[in-house]
Amino acid sequence: MLVMMNKDATQGQIDRVIRKIKDLGYSTHVLPGAVRVAIAVTGNDRAVRIENLETFEGVLEVVSVTKPYKLVGREFKPENTVVDVGGVKIGGDGLVVIAGPCSVESREQILTIAELVKKAGAHLLRGGAFKPRSSPYSFQGLKEEGLKYLAEARERTGLPIVTEVMGPDTVAMVSEYADVLQIGARNMQNYTLLEQVGRTKKPVLLKRGMSATIKELLLAAEYILSEGNYQVILCERGIRTFETALRNTFDVGAFPIVKQLSHLPILADPSHASGERSKVAPLARAAIAAGADGLIIEVHDHPEQALCDGPQSLLPEQFRDLMADTDRVGHAIGRRLHDIITQPVRP
Numbered sequence: 001m002l003v004m005m006n007k008d009a010t011q012g013q014i015d016r017v018i019r020k021i022k023d024l025g026y027s028t029h030v031l032p033g034a035v036r037v038a039i040a041v042t043g044n045d046r047a048v049r050i051e052n053l054e055t056f057e058g059v060l061e062v063v064s065v066t067k068p069y070k071l072v073g074r075e076f077k078p079e080n081t082v083v084d085v086g087g088v089k090i091g092g093d094g095l096v097v098i099a100g101p102c103s104v105e106s107r108e109q110i111l112t113i114a115e116l117v118k119k120a121g122a123h124l125l126r127g128g129a130f131k132p133r134s135s136p137y138s139f140q141g142l143k144e145e146g147l148k149y150l151a152e153a154r155e156r157t158g159l160p161i162v163t164e165v166m167g168p169d170t171v172a173m174v175s176e177y178a179d180v181l182q183i184g185a186r187n188m189q190n191y192t193l194l195e196q197v198g199r200t201k202k203p204v205l206l207k208r209g210m211s212a213t214i215k216e217l218l219l220a221a222e223y224i225l226s227e228g229n230y231q232v233i234l235c236e237r238g239i240r241t242f243e244t245a246l247r248n249t250f251d252v253g254a255f256p257i258v259k260q261l262s263h264l265p266i267l268a269d270p271s272h273a274s275g276e277r278s279k280v281a282p283l284a285r286a287a288i289a290a291g292a293d294g295l296i297i298e299v300h301d302h303p304e305q306a307l308c309d310g311p312q313s314l315l316p317e318q319f320r321d322l323m324a325d326t327d328r329v330g331h332a333i334g335r336r337l338h339d340i341i342t343q344p345v346r347p
């Protein structure tokens with residue numbers, strides 16, 4: 001249920017409505033909108049009926065929310081959410097590009113690639129320090145050492161960093177370094193982890209699980225918002241289907257559907273969707289045309305030596321071309337690349 005307040009409702013009136021809802025044992029989530037405050041009521045399995053709430057002063061109307069996710073839905077917040085990461089606005093008019101290697105392999109490697117992607121116009125730097133690998137014998141990441149190298153790369157380039165957090169036990173540590181906490185596809189339904197990142201103040205990049213429906217993706221995001229963290233960026237990275245020609249099947253339909261159902265921004269990850277360098281740009285262009293708010297792209301200067309995901313990593317010059325393509329395709333649908341932010345950022 002959603003309580004829409006009048007646009008000139010006072011704080012006292014808002015507080016009285018919240019008190020009434022809480023007295024009945026429900027939870028409230030207040031979201032200040034551009035025009036008016038909306039109060040979502042959660043904590044109920046069945047439809048809530050709160051008698052006479054319409055008659056409280058300052059209340060415009062009480063509407064029932066028809067979707068299982070409440071806070072991530074457009075019913076709760078009709079206007080787009082824009083997540084601000086060090087001045088880079090994800091979900092605004094500008095298209096945002098995150099780029100970097102799959103994983104941080106060494107200090108030299110991440111510093112070199114950070115400079116290269118920065119020069120090509122990337123807005124944020126990616127790189128995994130904690131790597132979820134299908135095999136326990138594969139490279140698992142440099143862990144805290146990798147986070148330190150990422151922080152140094154940020155210091156040098158001014159690019160905010162996006163890096164994966166794999167478990168609830170490392171949320172505090174990764175949050176000390178990261179500007180955006182990435183939740184990987186394999187962890188999309190790790191509810192303890194979702195709750196933990198929901199209690200931080202860090203923006204979260206939530207990747208769609210490889211067998212998750214769009215509804216499940218939105219419900220996973222709901223876990224994070226319901227803990228009070230509204231800075232969530234969704235990411236379509238391909239799903240498993242009967243088709244095996246590429247690493248995954250890129251669900252380009254997810255962009256218009258998510259945009260219709262939710263106010264949250266959504267990025268495309270054509271690197272993990274395709275698994276092949278030559279297919280990254282076509283999928284990226286399709287995603288932008290379909291309404292993605294930007295891209296997350298794996299880039300490596302020596303992909304043949306990469307410890308993880310070399311075959312899908314773009315060479316720096318290919319990444320430069322993709323940046324130009326992104327701007328061109330964006331232009332066709334009334335969007336351009338986000339401006340380059342030059343100020344250094346602090347976590």
Ligand code: PEP
Nearest residue numbers: 102184185186207237272
């Ligand atoms: C990654 O971004 O390197 C990664 C592991 O992605 P995903 O969780 O989408 O597989």
Ligand code: MN
Nearest residue numbers: 102298308309
């Ligand atoms: Mn990867």
